[in-house]
Amino acid sequence: MTSATPQNSDNAPPARGTGMLYLVGAGPGDPGLITLRGFRCLQRADLVLYDYLVNPALLRYATKAEKIALGHHSVSRCMSQDEINAIIRRAVREGKVVVRLKSGDPSVFGKSADEAVLLRREGIPIEIVPGITAGFAVAAFAGIPLTHAECASAVALVAGQQSTTHEVRPLDYRVLAQFPGTLVVYMGVRSAETWSRALIEAGRAPTTPVAVIHRCSWPTQSIVRTTLAEVAERIRAEKIRPPAVVVIGEAVAHMPDAATLPRRPLFGRTILVTRPAHQN
Structure with a gap:
């Protein structure tokens, strides 16, 4: 030992x-x-x-x-x-x-x-x-309880795109569809249509709540609430690009409305501060 x-x-x-x-x-x-x-x-x-x-x-x-x-x-x-x-x-x-x-x-x-x-x-x-990691930061910055006594007893971090340079065992979407908690998908913006369809075909309900959080904790953070059946289309419609994490599960239904989330005074604003060149 x-x-x-x-x-x-x-x-x-x-x-x-x-x-x-x-x-x-x-x-x-x-x-x-x-x-x-x-x-x-x-x-x-x-x-x-x-x-x-x-x-x-x-x-x-x-x-x-x-x-x-x-x-x-x-x-x-x-x-x-x-x-x-x-x-x-x-x-x-x-x-x-x-x-x-x-x-x-x-x-x-x-x-x-x-x-x-x-x-x-x-x-x-x-x-x-x-x-x-961004998957845990969303709990604070989007108000999503990743675990919840009523509906989520576990959290899984999932790669939306698997390595092509290593021999990696493919994701088993049947297991993920039955997972008793919250799924957090990284690198999943471009592959949303693939993994959302795979989860539904494996038995996950199309109405499962989903949140897409773009640039978590940045001043330009944005949140899109949708369902598993509609997430790929919403990502296209909103023109969401990486970096973003996708949170899937009933815990998403417990997040507050965007209007009730705490905001810092300058959140979402771009501020220009000028100073002499020698101070850069």
């Missing part, structure tokens, strides 16, 4: 000349939702590699770091995993503290395993810093 010693959130940074990689969860969007540990990692960083889904406001915490954007599928070329690993490997071996900043939680559909396994084999020291 082995035991692991919990890491102190006030750990000192690596000794000078000793490189380190932190896989940090940035949370769902609101920069105030990053963990204290994640914030401290950014302060220590010499290099930050960040995804396009990460709120750029978080980069201001990394005051002394070089920042590298990893690309956007619809705007620019995305770096391959091999390219990312090469940058990390070189920087850590140079004694730098590297933060790989990922939207949500790096261990929830964040491909952290792909990065961590290979780099650990090469002797790269790694710490994974959890973040708030």
